[in-house]
Amino acid sequence: MNQSERQGRVLRIGAGASYAGDRVEPATELAKHAQLDYLVYETLAERTIALAQLERLKNPDAGYNELLADRFYGALPYCRAQGTRIVSNMGAANPRGAAQRTVEIIRELKLGPMKVAAVLGDDVLEYCLAHRDTLKLMENGKPLSSLEGKIVSANAYLGADVMVDALARGADIVLTGRVGDCSLFLAPMIHEFGWAMDDWDILGKGQVGADMVECGANVSGGFFADPGYKEVPDLGNLGYPFLEVAADGTIVVTKVSGTGGLINRATCTEQMIYEIHDPANYITPDVVVDFTEVTLDEVGPDRVMIKGGRGKPRPEQLKVSVGILEGWIGEAMITYAGLGCLNRAKLAEEVVRKRLQIGGVNLQELRVDYLGVNALHGDASLPLQGEPYEVCLRFAGRARERRDAVKLANEVETLVGKGPASSSIPTKTVREVLAIYSVLIPRSAIRHEVVMEVA
C-alpha cells in the first residue's frame, strides 16, 4: 500500500486484554469478527513484571504471560487468515522466551511463515544498581540505595518507537517487556500513518484513543454497572473494544455488534479520567497528553467519536519501576454470624491483640477490618443501620521476618476453640511483599534491541 492509500483508510486496532489474567475468549471474538488490522494485548500492571522476574529466577524459560499459549491458540488462526498483526507486552520479564514459545505455536498450528519480534531493552536493573546512590525515588526524593530489602527488578517504560522499529522490520507479532500501556496502541498508528515522532498534537490524539481502550472492557461496560443507575446489557457476554483510527487522529471507539456491554459518553468519560492526574499533562514516554479539550460524541449505537486530543513534547527522562522484596504480609479472616456477632468479633480482636503482645510478634503495621461494616472505607464508612447478621473479621500485618507474619495468621486461626463462640473456620495466607518504587532515568541509558524469530 502506498502512502496516499494509507492516509485515506481507517485503521482498526482491538484491545484483547488489559491485565495478566484477563479473559481469553473476547480477544478471539475480536480476531474473528472485528476485521482488525492490529490486535493488542496489554498484560502488565505495575507489579506484574517484577513477579514475572521472580518466576524467571526460578525457571529461566518462564517469566512471560502465563496465558500466552491460551490466547494465541484461540486468536492466531483468525489473525493469520485476516492479516491482523499483534502487539503485546506479554513478554513481561522474558520477551525472547515468549517469542520462542509463540514460534512453537505457529509451527504446531501450521500458520507459518510468520515473523515474531522480541523487543529487549526495558530491563535496566544493572544501570539502576550502578547508580543507586544518585537515582532519587519519586515517592520520597531519597536515593534508591536508602531502600531496605533486595532489589529484584528494574524496568523502564519504553515508548512506541521500539515497537514501530519492530513493525517496520516486518514483524507479524511484536512481544515486549515493559512499555507504556498506551504506547502499545500508538505504535501501529505511527507505523501505518507515518506520523512524525515529534508531531505532538497528532501523537496526543493517538494517545487519547489509546487511553480509551488500554484498560480493555473498562470502556465497553466493564466496571460500570450499578443497577437502577447505570444499566449494562448482557454484562456476562461483555464485548471488548476496538478503535477505528483515521490518519488525522479522529478516532471512533466501538465493539463487535451482538456482544454484551455498552459504549457511550458515560463509559468513555469514566475511562478517560481513570488513572490520570493532571488532565492537561498526562505523561507518556511518547508525548505529554492534554485531555482538556477532548469531546466525546455518540455517533451510533456503541460508537463514540473522540476528538480534540492534543500533545506537548515528550519527557526527557523515562520512568522505571523498581521491584524490591521488603518483607512479609500475614493475613487471616474469621466470620461470626447471628445475634451478637459484632460483639463476638470485637472480643476476638481484643483477644488476638493480647496474644500478639504475649507472643512478642514484631509487626511494622497491623490492620483490623470488619467486613460488612467498614473494611473498605474505615472511619469514612456510612454508619451501620442496626447490627449486621454476620461480620467477617480480618487481620493483616506486615513484618520484616516471615515468622512474625506466620504468627499473626496463626493467632487468628486458633480463635476457633480458643476465642469467642460460634465462628466459621478461619482462612489464612502468608505472602512475600514485592513492593514497587519509581525512579527516572535518562533516555540515553536505554539500548533497545529487536530480536526477530521466523516461524
Added chain:
Amino acid sequence: MKTLKTFYLRELAHARSGDKGDTNNVGLIAYEPHYYPLLVQQVTVERVKAHFGTIVKGAATRYEMPRVHALNFVLEGALGGGVTRSLSIDPHGKSYSALILTLPMAVPEDIAAELMQRGRKPIPW
C-alpha cells in the same frame, strides 16, 4: 432563595477511581451537563478530603474538566503506603468511587423535582 433538599451525590453523578503508587484518583462525572455547576460549587477538594476521613494522608488536588462535565480528584497518600505494600483488601482504592458518591449535596428545587420524578429520593434526615 430556593428551597434546598439534600440528596446523596450518587443521584447527580457517577464515578470511577484508580491507582498509581500511593496516589488514588477519583473521576466524578455529572449525569447531566446542568448538574455540573453543583459539583463544581459543592464538591470542593476540602470537602472531599474531610469526607474521606483518615484515608487521605497527603495532599488532595481537584482538576476541572468542563468539556466532559467532570472533576478529577487526585488524592496522595491514600493507598495505605502504595498498592504493592498496602494491607487493605482494596489496595488500589477502586471502591473509593463509591465513597465519594455518599457525599450529601444540597440540591435546588428544580433539580430536586427532576430527580424525584425519576424516582430518586432525598436523604431521609
